[in-house]
Amino acid sequence: MGLLTIDLGMGDQLDILKINRDLINTLRKADKITDENIVMNETCRYWFGDDSIEWRGQLSVNLSRMATLINILPIKIQYTHIHNRLSTRNACVLMRPTDYIDYTQDLPPLGFLTATHAQLSVVPLSPISLDSGWSTLQLLPHCEYLDSKFKTIAHELTHILLGTYDLTYGIMPCLNLGMRNPYTAKNNADNWAYFISELYFL
């Protein structure tokens, strides 16, 4: 299965194919998160305020599981309807469907809210809708500019597959959240998406 494009233009179809492959490859690096590695530990600390072996174990489990779920579930990607477009938004996903299956329910309990408060993920899964900001983004993360189409899809997938929330957005607000409030950072989609974007380089 994986990321299925629905009525997207040719350029976006190719971008999604590339993101699907690179994202799986990146998430498959999750088993390295538990190795003792200074850069990996720093990256965990920056985005989640926690580099303990317990948290790195939980991160590793969640990201490996995300890779598996992307492979086996049909995850649709479409454009936001023209009447609902927001110039400030890159993409979105329906967060609280009434009928859901909780893909997080057999995860170990975390300092990460959704492992115990399962409420997301649907059958059929909520599609990811690409919005106006999407076309302005570069495809892949760059070491000096982590925002990308890759990061946008990673962000939306953490909502669907891990049950994250949107508490704050952007590099500096997310770094501050990691520093001040690790518990909240562990539930914030953008903190996960930036972490995954850095994992792309590691």
Ligand SMILES: [Zn+2]
């Ligand atoms: Zn979001």
